[in-house]
């Protein structure tokens with residue numbers, strides 16, 4: 001934990017350009033940020049550096065634009081939200097490298113905060129391309145990483161930069177690792193994991209190891225549809241990654257071998273449109289109409305999920321059970337969140353949840369403060385839980 005340098009080791013900041021990696025990959029609906037938790041969590045690091053006289057240059061990604069400058073994934077609208085959370089002016093530059101960024105950085109005075117455009121607008125970011133890292137590094141004297149939730153990515157702004165500039169962990173990075181170690185370092189059993197959400201392809205591999213560490217794996221959301229389809233059941237138009245059927249089967253086999261129960265939905269709430277209050281019906285899992293999508297798990301499945309939460313001494317949760325942003329498809333997620341919160345309140349459960357949308361879902365259910373710990377990270381938190389090396393953390397220790 002103390003293996004890396006922190007802001008406590010940074011002295012003489014006035015005049016220094018600090019490249020601060022943050023995670024601004026926040027939930028957005030109809031162009032509006034719906035949850036500012038990730039911004040609130042990095043605010044103390046930004047303000048500490050600014051108050052100590054640094055010129056704070058924020059690096060972040062938004063969405064998965066795959067190396068293209070996709071306007072809908074610009075960070076420009078997020079700058080104003082960061083400004084509101086910080087209650088401090090936030091300048092914006094329309095590129096994270098090159099002349100545009102250099103001009104904005106050169107115009108900074110001590111204490112200024114500048115947000116650079118989405119690092120993923122350049123293909124060099126995800127490739128951790130050495131030439132791109134050098135371009136990023138030109139704008140800074142010091143690198144601080146406060147994006148624990150992106151630390152499982154070996155990208156230019158999360159890993160590469162630490163090889164080029166003196167590198168430090170931000171306050172959130174420190175706090176996340178400490179809290180996860182405290183909550184899950186030696187978890188009381190049974191340990192139940194809930195994994196749902198939409199990022200099926202990037203998270204499914206994590207389940208292979210997770211089943212060796214938990215006593216039950218409850219699967220919901222788009223992830224469940226993929227497992228259900230792999231069992232040969234037609235999921236209609238549901239979010240599903242059919243090409244991952246073999247992986248899903250491997251995970252089921254690994255779970256059987258390690259004695260981990262796999263809990264899949266037995267019923268679902270289906271609709272033909274992805275919108276709030278869409279006409280919907282509850283059907284058995286093997287009766288999803290061909291033209292419908294399962295947007296939430298059904299009432300019998302909710303009972304089963306809550307029964308597993310009752311059995312658990314420790315709960316780890318990433319990914320909502322359904323499309324919670326569009327009621328009534330929030331029912332399962334809200335029910336499980338409230339049940340886990342109640343058990344935690346009674347001292348019967350250690351509950352740790354994480355992920356940009358998961359935090360937003362817990363906020364929606366009104367129970368965030370009642371969980372033992374809520375991480376900003378989803379995938380990174382699961383990888384940490386698996387014991388996998390996190391490139392963004394390891395490079396700070398190197």
Ligand SMILES: Nc1ncnc2c1ncn2[C@@H]1O[C@H](COP(=O)(O)OP(=O)(O)O)[C@@H](O)[C@H]1O
Nearest residue numbers: 197198199221222295322323355356357358378
């Ligand atoms: N059955 C479903 N169909 C479509 N989308 C779903 C379904 N269940 C959950 N989702 C979506 O998953 C998203 C969150 O997934 P993900 O990004 O993996 O979580 P996190 O950000 O917490 O790691 C939410 O936007 C939610 O609407």
Ligand SMILES: O=C(OP(=O)(O)O)[C@H](O)COP(=O)(O)O
Nearest residue numbers: 023025149150355356377378379
């Ligand atoms: O939102 C994020 O992760 P999460 O959905 O696992 O919480 C991070 O910003 C990482 O994003 P990525 O999964 O596109 O690399």
